[in-house]
Amino acid sequence: xxxxxxxxxxxxxxxxxxxxxxxxxxxxxxxxxxxxxxxxxxxxxxxxxxxxxxxxxxxxxxxxxxxxxxxxxxxxxxxxxxxxxxxxxxxxxxxxxxxxxxxxxxxxxxxxxxxxxxxxxxxxxxxxxxxxxxxxxxxxxxxxxxxxxxxxxxxxxxxxxxxxxxxxxxxxxxxxxxxxxxxxxxxxxxxxxxxxxxxxxxxxxxxxxxxxxxxxxxxxxxxxxxxxxxxxxxxxxxxxxxxxxxxxxxxxxxxxxxxxxxxxxxxxxxxxxxxxxxxxxxxxxxxxxxxxxxxxxxxxxxxxxxxxxxxxxxxxxxxxxxxxxxxxxxxxxxxxxxxxxxxxxxxxxxxxxxxxxxxxxxxxxxxxxxxxxxxxxxxxxxxxxxxxxxxxxxxxxxxxxxxxxxxxxxxxxxxxxxxxxxxxxxxxxxxxxxxxxxxxxxxxxxxxxxxxxxxxxxxxxxxxxxxxxxxxxxxxxxxxxxxxxxxxxxxxxxxxxxxxxxxxxxxxxxxxxxxxxxxxxxxxxxxxxxxxxxxxxxxxxxxxx
Numbered sequence: 001x002x003x004x005x006x007x008x009x010x011x012x013x014x015x016x017x018x019x020x021x022x023x024x025x026x027x028x029x030x031x032x033x034x035x036x037x038x039x040x041x042x043x044x045x046x047x048x049x050x051x052x053x054x055x056x057x058x059x060x061x062x063x064x065x066x067x068x069x070x071x072x073x074x075x076x077x078x079x080x081x082x083x084x085x086x087x088x089x090x091x092x093x094x095x096x097x098x099x100x101x102x103x104x105x106x107x108x109x110x111x112x113x114x115x116x117x118x119x120x121x122x123x124x125x126x127x128x129x130x131x132x133x134x135x136x137x138x139x140x141x142x143x144x145x146x147x148x149x150x151x152x153x154x155x156x157x158x159x160x161x162x163x164x165x166x167x168x169x170x171x172x173x174x175x176x177x178x179x180x181x182x183x184x185x186x187x188x189x190x191x192x193x194x195x196x197x198x199x200x201x202x203x204x205x206x207x208x209x210x211x212x213x214x215x216x217x218x219x220x221x222x223x224x225x226x227x228x229x230x231x232x233x234x235x236x237x238x239x240x241x242x243x244x245x246x247x248x249x250x251x252x253x254x255x256x257x258x259x260x261x262x263x264x265x266x267x268x269x270x271x272x273x274x275x276x277x278x279x280x281x282x283x284x285x286x287x288x289x290x291x292x293x294x295x296x297x298x299x300x301x302x303x304x305x306x307x308x309x310x311x312x313x314x315x316x317x318x319x320x321x322x323x324x325x326x327x328x329x330x331x332x333x334x335x336x337x338x339x340x341x342x343x344x345x346x347x348x349x350x351x352x353x354x355x356x357x358x359x360x361x362x363x364x365x366x367x368x369x370x371x372x373x374x375x376x377x378x379x380x381x382x383x384x385x386x387x388x389x390x391x392x393x394x395x396x397x398x399x400x401x402x403x404x405x406x407x408x409x410x411x412x413x414x415x416x417x418x419x420x421x422x423x424x425x426x427x428x429x430x431x432x433x434x435x436x437x438x439x440x441x442x443x444x445x446x447x448x449x450x451x452x453x454x455x456x457x458x459x460x461x462x463x464x465x466x467x468x469x470x471x472x473x474x475x476x477x478x479x480x481x482x483x484x485x486x487x488x489x490x491x492x493x494x495x496x497x498x499x500x501x502x503x504x505x506x507x508x509x510x511x512x513x514x515x516x517x518x519x520x521x522x523x524x525x526x527x528x529x530x531x532x533x534x535x536x537x538x539x540x541x542x543x544x545x
Contacts, residue, residue, distance in 0.1 A: 038244040045248040047426035053204035054190040070190040076530040096176030117163035122194040136188035179449040242541035270518035291516035294447040294532040312376030319369035338510035349488040361503035366414035394442035395426040433467040470507035
């Protein structure tokens with residue numbers, strides 16, 4: 001074909017393309033308009049994940065993605081109930097110790113292989129294997145022989161998880177645990193493919209080798225920039241999945257993320273800048289949702305570093321914080337000032353709220369705090385001026401910065417203490433806490449299940465999330481009772497005693513109980529938020545306006 005003819009043909013094709021485009025009505029990036037346009041929900045994940053391996057993940061910057069690409073035996077429904085996931089059914093023995101799960105016969109890994117009971121047995125024992133070094137290994141201690149294997153005093157053969165056949169999984173617990181079914185919906189209990197992991201230990205680092213079993217697939221991971229998921233057409237409930245994909249940007253600056261939401265680049269956003277939440281609340285903006293949360297915002301005090309080894313110093317720092325001012329004037333998202341480490345929303349043995357029945361363990365008394373601090377520092381051979389070398393570590397986030405600045409000023413005004421502030425990436429903060437490379441650090445905890453123990457057991461001696469390095473034999477004994485007793489009244493009393501002791505020792509300073517405000521465009525539907533999870537997009541949709 002001559003050059004002239006090729007140009008003529010291309011011109012005709014271009015005209016036809018323009019005509020077709022004009023007739024089709026077009027569509028914007030979020031799927032409104034032409035039904036042929038992919039429905040891609042765009043949002044922001046505020047930090048780069050450290051790992052997308054369910055056994056190695058440790059924070060919401062990882063679990064938010066994992067909750068969409070994996071699924072456990074059970075899952076959280078749109079009404080917040082724990083319902084069958086990979087398991088089509090289960091039976092529990094009369095003594096509450098043995099669970100028998102029946103795996104669905106239509107569930108597959110993203111490589112086409114079937115998900116089997118053997119995968120679950122392998123995954124849970126892998127998480128308990130000391131060589132794996134899973135942060136959440138302790139969550140498998142409810143399983144018979146789990147703690148013994150993880151701590152080197154037992155064998156993997158003694159762990160009470162066994163695949164009877166491809167579709168039958170038998171689990172034996174050490175003691176009855178009413179929250180065990182819910183725990184199987186938590187991300188550390190997600191299965192991984194035994195064949196894939198054994199063939200390639202680095203399987204979770206690259207989308208090309210990543211194998212999962214959830215409603216979405218990991219299709220792209222541009223580190224420190226974005227994570228892209230696509231619908232898993234082989235998911236057993238695929239007909240209910242309306243989105244074609246989810247795009248997570250990775251931005252740690254809340255204000256930049258908010259600008260992108262306002263500019264139409266995001267369809268959903270959390271967290272939000274506190275000033276934005278306040279303004280949206282004042283304007284009754286219908287795009288604002290104040291999600292409930294089972295979570296506590298607190299500060300770690302590294303008890304192995306002077307002067308935080310001193311009880312009076314720890315108590316003084318807590319007593320000088322006006323928590324009500326923090327939630328009303330700074331956080332501004334409907335949070336409640338903390339009265340302990342266990343938030344509202346968890347029932348005790350009588351059905352009452354554990355928090356209400358336990359009472360308030362937090363005191364605000366700036367004058368008394370000043371006296372305590374001076375006494376504590378004197379005991380350590382230190383002065384107020386020595387506190388100028390102390391640094392409060394927080395992960396990069398505008399909300400954390402403002403809270404840190406407010407508390408910094410409270411300590412300056414009430415105690416005469418001039419501390420420093422340092423912000424780092426979330427994963428860097430986590431790594432430094434684990435290494436003990438900090439003095440004071442911002443922290444938060446979302447309950448893994450709905451029981452006070454999910455908060456109380458954080459501070460047992462040598463616990464994986466005991467970043468304050470707190471150790472108290474009496475506290476450990478209370479936690480042991482709460483873990484192992486079959487008497488709910490005895491369990492709850494042990495946890496009330498444990499919290500009272502912890503707040504007396506004050507290795508951590510609770511600040512407030514979270515809510516989770518988020519913004520959602522009017523064309524986004526079907527998002528739901530379990531009380532102790534980030535919002536789910538599993539059944540979300542982008543509808544035409």
